[in-house]
Amino acid sequence: SQQGEEDPQALSIQEGENATMNCSYKTSINNLQWYRQNSGRGLVHLILIRSNEREKHSGRLRVTLDTSKKSSSLLITASRAADTASYFCATDAGGGSTLGRLYFGRGTQLTVWP
Amino acid sequence: KAGVTQTPRYLIKTRGQQVTLSCSPISGHRSVSWYQQTPGQGLQFLFEYFSETQRNKGNFPGRFSGRQFSNSRSEMNVSTLELGDSALYLCASSQRPSDRYHYNEQFFGPGTRLTVL
Numbered sequence: 001s002q003q004g005e006e007d008p009q010a011l012s013i014q015e016g017e018n019a020t021m022n023c024s025y026k027t028s029i030n031n032l033q034w035y036r037q038n039s040g041r042g043l044v045h046l047i048l049i050r051s052n053e054r055e056k057h058s059g060r061l062r063v064t065l066d067t068s069k070k071s072s073s074l075l076i077t078a079s080r081a082a083d084t085a086s087y088f089c090a091t092d093a094g095g096g097s098t099l100g101r102l103y104f105g106r107g108t109q110l111t112v113w114p
Numbered sequence: 115k116a117g118v119t120q121t122p123r124y125l126i127k128t129r130g131q132q133v134t135l136s137c138s139p140i141s142g143h144r145s146v147s148w149y150q151q152t153p154g155q156g157l158q159f160l161f162e163y164f165s166e167t168q169r170n171k172g173n174f175p176g177r178f179s180g181r182q183f184s185n186s187r188s189e190m191n192v193s194t195l196e197l198g199d200s201a202l203y204l205c206a207s208s209q210r211p212s213d214r215y216h217y218n219e220q221f222f223g224p225g226t227r228l229t230v231l
Contacts (some may be wrong), residue, residue, distance in 0.1 A: 031217055104157035
C-alpha cells in the first residue's frame with residue numbers, strides 16, 4: 001500500500017506553541033499534500049510540495065519533504081485554538097493509471113488549548 | 115465561485131437498501147473523485163470520473179458504482195447496504211485529471227454522512 005502514516009496520532013498543545021506532525025509513505029511520489037479536517041467535515045487543502053522540493057512555506061505552515069527517507073513534516077507555528085483539527089498527509093501515485101488518485105494517512109488529531 | 119456541494123448531507127438507511135449520493139463540482143471542473151472515510155480504514159479512494167468516463171477505480175466491491183453526467187455532476191450508488199458502509203463519503207473536484215507534469219488541485223466537498231442501521 002502507498003498509504004501514508006502520520007505520527008503522532010494525537011497531539012495536544014497550548015496556544016502559541018508550535019505543532020509538528022510527521023508523515024511517512026512507502027513508494028515514489030510526484031507530490032505530497034497536507035489537508036485539514038474539522039470534526040468530520042470536508043477536507044481543506046493546506047499545502048502541496050512537489051517531489052523535487054525540500055521545503056515550502058505558507059503563512060504559519062512549513063512543510064519539509066525528504067524523498068530519500070520517504071517522509072514529510074508539517075510545522076504549524078504559533079498555534080491557535082482554531083487550528084484544532086485532524087491533519088492528513090496525502091500522496092499521489094508515481095505514475096501509471098492511478099495517477100492523480102490520492103492516498104491518505106490516518107491523520108494526526110491536533111488539539112490546541114486556549 | 116461556489117464550492118463543491120454534496121447532497122444529502124446526512125442519510126440513514128437500513129441494511130439491504132440502496133442509496134444514491136450526489137456531487138456538484140466547482141463550476142468549470144470536469145474531474146470528480148469520490149472517497150470513503152471510516153474510523154477503521156481511514157480515507158480510501160472509490161473512483162474518479164472525467165468527461166463522463168470512469169478513469170480510475172479503487173478496491174471496492176461492485177456494490178459501489180458511480181457515474182458522471184454531461185454537466186460534470188456525479189452520483190455514486192451503493193446497493194445492498196451493509197453496516198460497514200456507514201461512513202463519510204467525500205467528493206472532490208478538479209479542473210481535469212492530473213498527469214505526471216501537471217497536478218490539478220482537488221477541492222473537497224463537505225461530505226455525506228451515511229449511517230446504515
